[in-house]
Amino acid sequence: MQLVRDNRLRWELDWNCGACGTVSCDRGSGPAPSELREELLSQHGRHRLRLENSESRGGAILRVFRQVFDSSLAESRESADRLRRHGFEGTLVETELLSELLWQQGVRSSVVPG
Structure with missing residues (x-):
């Protein structure tokens, strides 16, 4: 699962071994590992973040992407460009979280399925 704590992404994965019965839990902060993220997208669907005004402040958008995904400036710029053009696709x-943090920066957006 993914969750938000203190305006930060976190992830948790509980699993057990059918052979030995061992139960384990892996946890982390930041973006979920790609394999777990893909499973979340497969099980719960994709959601799209859309800007209400494509002329919104670029610096605020870059800061939010860097904060949420711990991404480089170049990666954040690519995500922000995607958001402006077609919307940003991710887990719910x-x-x-992106929408909430953008709202706190004065950037209005909405989240829609698909």
Whole structure:
């Protein structure tokens, strides 16, 4: 699962071994590992974050992407460009956190399925 704690993405994965019965839990902060993220997208669907005004402040958008995904400036710029052009696709938790943090920066957006 993905969750938000203190305006930061976190992830948790509980699993057990059918052979030995061992139960384990892996946890981390920041973006979920790609394999777990793909499973979340497969199980719960994709969501799209859209800007209400494509002329929104670029610096605020870059800061939010860097904060949420711990990404480089170049990666954040690419995500911000994608958001402006077609919307940013991600998990429900990711897109809702981005929307909330953007709202706090005065940038209005919405989250829609697909």
